[in-house]
Amino acid sequence: MDLKALHSFVKRDGIVFLTYGGFLSQTLISGMTEALEKEAQYNELGMGLSNNIFTIFIELSQNMMKYTSEHQRMSESSEGLIIVGKESDNSYYVISQNIISKSDAVSMNDRLKEVVELDKDALKKKYRELRRSGRDRHYKGAGIGFYEIAKRSDSVEYDFIDLDENTSFFTFKASVGQKVKGDIKC
Amino acid sequence: MLEKLFVAPSKCTPQIDFDPESRILAVEGSSYPENTFVFYAPMMEWVKAYFGQESEQKTIVNLEIIYFNSSSSKLLFDFFDALEEASSSHDIEINWIFDARNEVAMEAGEDFTEDFSHLNINLVEKQ
Numbered sequence: 001m002d003l004k005a006l007h008s009f010v011k012r013d014g015i016v017f018l019t020y021g022g023f024l025s026q027t028l029i030s031g032m033t034e035a036l037e038k039e040a041q042y043n044e045l046g047m048g049l050s051n052n053i054f055t056i057f058i059e060l061s062q063n064m065m066k067y068t069s070e071h072q073r074m075s076e077s078s079e080g081l082i083i084v085g086k087e088s089d090n091s092y093y094v095i096s097q098n099i100i101s102k103s104d105a106v107s108m109n110d111r112l113k114e115v116v117e118l119d120k121d122a123l124k125k126k127y128r129e130l131r132r133s134g135r136d137r138h139y140k141g142a143g144i145g146f147y148e149i150a151k152r153s154d155s156v157e158y159d160f161i162d163l164d165e166n167t168s169f170f171t172f173k174a175s176v177g178q179k180v181k182g183d184i185k186c
Numbered sequence: 187m188l189e190k191l192f193v194a195p196s197k198c199t200p201q202i203d204f205d206p207e208s209r210i211l212a213v214e215g216s217s218y219p220e221n222t223f224v225f226y227a228p229m230m231e232w233v234k235a236y237f238g239q240e241s242e243q244k245t246i247v248n249l250e251i252i253y254f255n256s257s258s259s260k261l262l263f264d265f266f267d268a269l270e271e272a273s274s275s276h277d278i279e280i281n282w283i284f285d286a287r288n289e290v291a292m293e294a295g296e297d298f299t300e301d302f303s304h305l306n307i308n309l310v311e312k313q
Contacts, residue, residue: 029198029218029220030197030198033197033198034197047285047287047288047289048289048290051253051288051290052290054253055253055255055290058218058255059255059256062218062220062255062257065220128297128301131259131260131263132263132301134260137260141222141256141257141260142256142257142259142260144256144259144260145255145256145257147256148255148256148259
């Protein structure tokens with residue numbers, strides 16, 4: 001294993017956290033959350049920003065557990081990756097990548113198309129509407145996770161790549177910045 | 187008589203302390219379990235049984251949720267819904283307690299106050 005290459009790309013991409021595997025346990029999430037809290041303390045992130053990073057991280061990990069476990073029923077190979085990192089401008093990003101079923105990809109694509117089009121106020125409204133109606137509720141959640149993520153992010157990007165007729169490779173990236181309070185005048 | 191409901195906190199679940207004698211129902215901590223609806227099922231059942239009993243005494247609900255995931259947000263909504271239903275025959279006062287620096291918790295409290303305008307919800311800022 002090329003440890004030097006590993007070190008240089010972790011450094012280059014400002015990676016704070018990275019996990020790879022087919023299964024993310026709740027214990028692992030809790031442990032990572034604790035480490036993210038330390039990062040937040042160390043870099044003096046405001047409570048708002050660190051809270052937003054945790055939210056995005058947890059929603060994406062729990063999404064991944066849900067969709068990966070469904071995928072595992074169909075195939076032995078299930079892979080998932082989550083990265084939390086810092087850009088050179090001090091904003092943070094959370095990326096998730098995993099293999100999902102084609103039918104999940106279709107329904108997620110529909111939802112995400114709507115999510116990226118809505119502005120912050122519309123997202124909040126939609127989130128509360130869906131929470132009230134329980135329309136998208138499923139056995140593990142309320143079906144409002146992507147709205148929650150988008151509410152907390154400056155921007156979100158996503159991509160689906162078909163692997164074969166049954167599976168898709170799903171990539172999602174959310175970016176959150178440091179909010180500067182007031183103009184700096186010299 | 188309904189028994190007291192106590193659930194110790196964990197890293198991803200809050201402490202639940204529902205006391206039918208003092209009539210104080212308290213939830214305190216973070217909430218982001220993977221299986222939210224399963225975790226809270228005993229609490230929701232307890233609440234149903236509790237408000238199934240008639241009483242003229244006041245019930246105080248103290249909610250101090252530092253952080254919650256989207257499915258917990260839905261669960262809280264359902265919890266408020268159950269309280270609103272019970273409020274037609276019970277005297278219920280709710281305190282939504284939050285840290286002044288935790289804007290998200292404050293906003294969440296404001297949203298619940300709007301969504302449940304018939305409930306008596308106090309937004310309590312902790313210093």
